[in-house]
Amino acid sequence: MTLKGDRQTDFAYQAVYRYMINLINEVGTDARVKLPSLRQLSARLNVSISTVQYAYSLLEKEGRIYSVAKSGYYAWPIPTHPTGCTGGDLLERLYAGTRRPGMLVLSVDEPARQLSLDGPLLLLERELVRQYPRHLQPWSQPCGVWELRAALAARYTSSPTRCWQADDVYIGADLRGVLEILIEVLGLKGATVVVESPCDWSILRLLQESGVGIIELPYCHDSLDLTAFEQLLRNESVHLTLLSSRVSLPSGSVMSGGERLQVVRLLDQYGCWLLENDTEGELGFEQSVTALRDLANPERLMVFSTFEKVLGPEAPYGYLLSRYLSAELQRQFLLRAFRLSSIRQRALARLYQNGRVDQHLQALRRLLKEQASLMRPRLDEHLTDWVNYRMPVAGATFWLSSRQAVDMRQVFQHMLGHQVVIAPGELFSVSGLHQQHLRLSHTFDGQHNLDLALIELAQALKQAQVE
Structure with a gap:
């Protein structure tokens, strides 16, 4: 073929x-x-x-x-009888459900699903191929091509004291690969890390698999429990804290300016490093929230992100910004030997340099906000008696909490039987938090009857009530 x-x-x-x-x-x-x-x-x-x-x-x-x-x-x-299978790993069952044909997958978080930069990226790549014939394309750039690293360094620089250089940027094949290197370089196996909760399950699973000790710090009404946070920093040997840059997803929590300053004060007071998750930092509908990295001590700061959330699947690379441990990071990237297309990286750099990424982000934010607004009346019509939620201020999902105590795994299994995949809240925790929550995508493709799915979800929540 x-x-x-x-x-x-x-x-x-x-x-x-x-x-x-x-x-x-x-x-x-x-x-x-x-x-x-x-x-x-x-x-x-x-x-x-x-x-x-x-x-x-x-x-x-x-x-x-x-x-x-x-x-x-x-x-x-794929389980032979997926609708009757209730045991085993919940994430594996979710993944198996997404593989079944004809499923309405509402569990995903794909902001660029309906508006990506794949087309412009590949067109620009074809133009660059003519400028850089294959025999002139260098492969020995294990941390990424200079043009893209410089473009990212410039984008993250906000002042003379909070500036980045191209040598501070490291680009890998995907976010998981970059985080695996970071865990190795920082020696986090057996160490203690404070992680905001809820947190993306791929990050939680990777930390678990790597032997990292996770202490979850849950959000409650847009706020972290700062008293509990200080006690953790004082009483536990915490190596670093993992927090989102602006909006914590999927909960959609946004700390006030005063609380953000208290968080960075505590980090500085106890000498704790901040590992900032910026994967969806540019997807806020209103870009008015100051990134944590622009408040935190730059001497104890690292930032990670990925292009894919914003640009689409043709840009799956992950990247890390760090001013420190450069020799060890370079060695680990060299050992990992990511063979990334230099032409594609140059094309990405051009999209940043010519302002196309900023134009795309403006359109993407508008679209996500419109889609969330279209989803809201449907949730109100079909689920108002069964869930509480707040309008999202960023991203591509809603974070719902059940009004009544329910067995959310039973809800999940019921919906699988009706060809709908939801994301139970417990997936976003390693200690059993968020069992009365679920995440729903609002970037649906229109190929399924969403109203019927929400009616069925209401019925599932009703049937799964527990005493």
Whole structure:
């Protein structure tokens, strides 16, 4: 099979994606099946390795496949009777549900789902290929090409004392790979980290798998318990605190200016490092909140993020900003040997330099706000007796809490039986928090009847009430 000439209106990664979907669906439903390597699939389909990597990244994000270090990619097994299966790992069951054909997937957080920069990015990449023939493209840039690192450094610089240089920026194949390096460099295995809660499950799972001790600090009505936070910093050997830059998602919590200053004062007082999560820092509907990094002590600060949340699946790279541990970070990036397309990185840099990313962000924020506004009356119509929520101020999801005590796993399983996937709140905790919450995406594609799904969700919440 070759992809050259096959559906020319599609991007190459989309054709690889469709091929892999068909390949996955052909395998046994309950068997762990190893998938072709990047190099094997590149040769089979006559596309670049980076194109295969983008398709695999999308499949992994959707929960259709998973990777095993030094082994390769595997397809998640689909349970033979998924609607009757209530045991096992909840996240695995969620991923299995997303793989079933015809599902309305409301569990995802994909802000750029309906408005990405894939088209302009690839057009610019084709122009750059003519300027930089393959034999002139350097591969020995393990931390990323200088142009993109410089563009990010400039974007994150806010003052002469809060400035970044290109050498402070490190770019990896995806966010997970970058965070794995950071955990290794900081020696976090066995160390204690305070993490805001709720927190993205991919970050929580990675910290757990790496042997990091997690202490969750939950948000309550947009506020962290600062008294509890100070007690943790005083009584525990806390190496660093992981907090969102502006808005904490999925809860949509936004600390007041005074509380943010208290947080950074406590971090400074106890000599604790801040690891800022900026993955959705630019997705606030109103960009009026000061980023924590612009308040915190720059001497104990690191920032991580990814292009994908804002730009789309053609930009899956993750990145880290750090002024310290440069020699060890460079060594670890060199050992990891991320083979990233230098042309694609240059294309991303051009999009930042020519203002296209800022234009895209303005349009994306408007679209997300409009979609949230369209979702709100539907929630009010169908779920007002069963859930509480606040209008989101950022991102692509709603964070709902049940008015009555319910078995949210039962709700999740009920909805799977009606071909709808939701994200139970307990996935966003490692200590059993948020069991009366769920996350719903408002970036639905219109191919399903959302009103019927919400009516069914109301029925599921009613049936799952506990005494």
